Amino acid sequence: MVGVAVAATMLGWAGQAAAVPLEPGVINCGEHGPDVRFVVLFEPWTPAVDATAETSSKCGTTVAYHPQIGVGVVLSSDRRFPNLMGRDRVFSAKAAVGKSKRLSEPPAVSDRSRTDRTAEQSDMAMIRADQAHAVTLGSDSVVVGVLDSGIDATHPELSAAVDPARSAGCLTGKADPAPAAWRPTTSAHGTHVAGVIAAADDGHGVTGVAPGVRLASVKVVDDAGFVFPEAVVCGLMWAAANQFAVANHSYFVDPWLQTCDRDGERVVAESVRRAVDYATRRGVLSVAAASNENIDLARPRGQAVGANGERRTLDASCKVLPAGLRGVVAVSAVGPDQLKTGYSAYGLGVIDVTAPGGAGDECVLSTVPGGYGRLCGTSMAAPHVTGVVALLAGRHPGASPQSLTRRLTTQAVAVACPGDYDLDDAGGQDAYCSGYAPYNSFYGHGLVDALAAVTS
Template identity: 55%
Template structure:
C-alpha cells in the first residue's frame, strides 16, 4: 500500500525515478540563464507555501523570480507546486517557504536510494477478463469481526456518499468495483496538479489501491468479496508513484481534489515521504508540515472526513524513538512525542481519524504502531501471528487487478474504518466531519489492553498498552462495528477482554491466494511494488 512500513525496510534495490518527474539536465553546471538562474538540472519539484491570501499572479511571479515554474497554485490554502532545474531555487524563494521531498531521494549518480515496499501479501495472477466468480465472502473473517453482513440488512450505504481512495489507483475494470467506481471523480496527482485522465488514476505497478478499494466498497453480488459499504461511490485518487513514493505534493493535491469535488470521506493508507516522521523544527520539513495541515484543515472545513492508518513500524508514537527510514542513509533522528515537533503525516494531523490494526484474534497486530492519544479506533488488518480459528488466511482478502489477493497491514485496517464512516454518513446525512468522528468513537466496541503482549513467548513484552478499557494506546476507543454504526442510538458495548495471542517464531507476514505463490518480506509502509501476475 501506499502506506505503512515496518522496520527493517526491505532491500528492494535502487530504481530510477521517473523521468517525467526529474527531467534532464538543461545546461552545463556553470551556465546561467537570464536573470542569474543556474540550470544544471535535474529539474526537481517543490512544495511552496505562501502567506495566506496571496493571489495566483503574485505566487507565479515570486516562483518565476526564484528561477522556477509554477505547476499549480491552490489559492484556497496558498500552497503551490513548482519545478526548477536551479539548485538554488529553495534559497532564492526562501528555505522556510519551499521544500523538495523529491530532492531528498536524489543522489549524485541520478538514482533513488530506496523504494517503498508494501504490506505483505499475495496478489492474484488472473487477467481482468477472467476474474473468478466464486463467492469468497466466507473467507472474509475481517467482515465478520465488524458485523458487516448484519449491517447490510439495514443499509449498504448511500450512493450520494463519495469515498476518495488516496492510493496507487483502482482497477476500473474489476467487476467487484465497477458498480461503485466513479470515473468522473477520479484523478491522478503525480505531478501535484490534478489530471483526470484514466491513465493518470488507473493502477500501474501496484495492486494496493485496488485492494483497499475492495475493502471499502466491493459489490455485494454473491461473487468474489463484499466491502463494508458496497452502496457508496468511490473515486480513485492516485497519490502513489511507480517507485512507491507518496510525496507531500501528491497528498496535498489529493486532499484539495476531495475538498473541491464534494467527497464525504477519504482513506489514506500511507505516510508522506521522504521521512516516516516529518519534523516541523527541521528546515524544509516545516514547509511539508504547514502545507499538509492547511490541506487537511481545508478538506475538513469543506465537509471531508479524513481517515488514515498509523504506520507498520510497531512504534509507540507517544515516545521518543528513532527514524529508521531516513533517505540517503542520513543519520537517524530522535522522534519526539505526539503533538511536538515530529509526527507521522497524515495520521497524526489534527482532524484525522487514526487507525491501528488487529489480527484475527482481535489483538494488536505485531507490526501496528500505537500510542495513547495517537490512535482513535482500531480495525482488522491481519497478522500472520494470529491465525483465524477456522483456518482462513491470516491476512485480509480483497480485490486486486485481475482477481483477488490477501495482504496484511495497517493499510488494510484503515479502509474498514473508512467503510464504517461511509455507512455513518449514509445514515446521518449532513453530519460534519467532527460529528462523524464522534459517532465513530461512540459506536466502537472497547477492547481492553492485553494482560500479556509477549508475542514470541520470550518473557519480554513486545509493546506496552497504556490507558483504560474504553480508551487505550493499542485500540483507541475500540473496534469499529458496522452494525452499531447503522443502528441508530446504539450505545458503546461492554468492554471485552483480548483473546489469547498465538505465540510462535519470528513471523513471515506472508499472504496467499489460490492463484499465486505467497511472498515473504518485512512489513513496511508504502505501496506494494508487485504487479498482479508477477
C-alpha cells in the same frame, strides 16, 4: 501502509546551492541540472498571480497553486532555487529519496473466478458488516476518496462503484482527471483498499463494508511506491472540491516515516497539515493508517535514518502524516484474535479506533487487478473504518466530520489492554499498552461496529 522506512540518497541540492553565487538585482536563471519538483509555502490566500510571479522571478515554474492554503508546486532546474525562495519555505521530497524504490511484490491472485468467497471474510464478520448489510448497503450519494495507487475500475466488483468524473491522478502535484492518470500501474494496493470499502454485494467474490457507496480513485502513490507531499496536498484539495464525505489514506507521507515540525521538514508537515485542515473544513473526514512499524506514536524518541542516510533525532513534534494530525481518524490494526498485531503502530491520544488488518497467514481478502488477493497491514484496517464512516454518512446526510467522528468512536466496541503482550513467547513485552478499557493506546475507543453505525 504503502511505505516502510528506507535509507535514500539526496541529489546534492544542499551542497551545490552554496557553490553558485547569488547575483544582485535581476536573477539570471540557469539550467544547472534536471527539473526538480518542490513544495513551496506562501501565506494562505496569497493571490495566484503574486505566487506565480515570485516563483518565476526566482527561477521556478509553477505547476499547481492552492491559494486557499498557500501551497504551491514548482519545478526548477536552477540549483539556487531553494536559497532564492528561502529554505524554510521549499522542500523537494523527490530529490530527498533520489533513485530509491519501495516496490513490494503484488499479492498473489488467489482466484480469478467469481465464486462467492464472503465466507472467507472473517474481517467483515468481526466488525458486523455482514449484519449491517441487512439494513443498508450504504448510499450512492456518499462519495469515498481512495487516495492510493489507483483503482482498477474494470474489476467486476468495483466497476459500478468507481466514479470516473470524480477521479484524478495527483502524482505531479496537479490534478489530472484523465483515466490514465488515476488507474493503477505497478501496484494492486489501491484496488485492494477499494474492495474493502465497497466491493459489490452481488453474490460473487467478496463484499465491502459499504457496497452501496461511490468511490473516487485519487492516485497519490507513484510507480516507485512513494507518496510525496505535493501529491497528498493535491489529493486532499481535489477531495474538498469534489465534496467527498470521507477520504482514505493507507500510507504515510514521504520521505520520512515520522515527519518533524522543524527545519526543512516543516515544509512537508505544514503543507499537509494545511491541506487536511482545509479539507476537513469543507466536510471531508480523513481516515488514515497508523503505520506498520510497531512504534508508539505518542512518544516519538530516539533516532531514525534520514532521507539521505543521516541520523535524525526524533522529538515530540514528529508525526506520521497524515495519521498523526488533528482531525484525522487514526487506525490501528488487530488480527483475527482481536489483539493488536505485532506490526501495528499505537499511541495514547493518537489512535482513535481499531479494525481488522490481518496477521500471519490470515491476511485480508479483497479485490486486486485480475481477481482477488490477500494483504496485511494497517493499510487494510483503515478502509474498514472508512467503510463504516461511509455508512454513517449515508444515515446522517450533511453530518460534519466532527459529528461523524463522534458517532464512530462512541459506537466502537471497547477493547481492553491485554494483560500480556509477549507475542514471541520470549518472556518480554513487545509493546506496552496504556490507558483503560474504554480508551487506550492500542485500540483507541475500540473496534469499529458497522451494525451500530446503521442502527443507532
